[in-house]
Amino acid sequence: METSKKIVLKFPRHLADKPIVYRLTKDFNLQFNILKASITPSEEGLMVMELVGEEEAHRRGMDYLLQSGVQVQPLSKDIIWREDLCTQCGACTVLCPSGALIMDRTTMRVSFDSAQCVACELCVMPCPPRAMEVHF
Numbered sequence: 001m002e003t004s005k006k007i008v009l010k011f012p013r014h015l016a017d018k019p020i021v022y023r024l025t026k027d028f029n030l031q032f033n034i035l036k037a038s039i040t041p042s043e044e045g046l047m048v049m050e051l052v053g054e055e056e057a058h059r060r061g062m063d064y065l066l067q068s069g070v071q072v073q074p075l076s077k078d079i080i081w082r083e084d085l086c087t088q089c090g091a092c093t094v095l096c097p098s099g100a101l102i103m104d105r106t107t108m109r110v111s112f113d114s115a116q117c118v119a120c121e122l123c124v125m126p127c128p129p130r131a132m133e134v135h136f
């Protein structure tokens, strides 16, 4: 039976230009749909994708990704912006690779779009008042 899973992949810098995702289809018969992709400030690759295939293909595909040096995590975390704690300092907007956290240059107010968030957690530790929370 085919199942669909949403996962977050983190590619170290030296793997960013390798055809790793392509092999999920070619070698493991997994169909993929890239939902979001971006590059972090340290030039790591971040990708959110939906993978569809047989359970055994998922397992083998995940083993292949991990052995290749790609970090894999299920998209099961929610990142919550505690607007009540946010001091509008803007530090997170420089770090956010997906555009989920942005600063309006006119009003100098920060906003958070959870639909754009890839749950990379880059914004969590640097936020001085801990306004970005990870919920499982």
Ligand code: SF4
Residues within 6 Å of the ligand: 085, 086, 087, 088, 089, 090, 091, 092, 093, 110, 126, 127, 128, 129, 130, 131, 132
């Ligand atoms: S780093 Fe924290 S306090 Fe600063 S704008 Fe972002 S969420 Fe708000």
Ligand code: SF4
Residues within 6 Å of the ligand: 079, 095, 096, 097, 098, 099, 100, 101, 116, 117, 118, 119, 120, 121, 122, 123, 124, 132
């Ligand atoms: S976890 Fe934070 S830095 Fe990462 S995409 Fe979501 S809002 Fe942006």
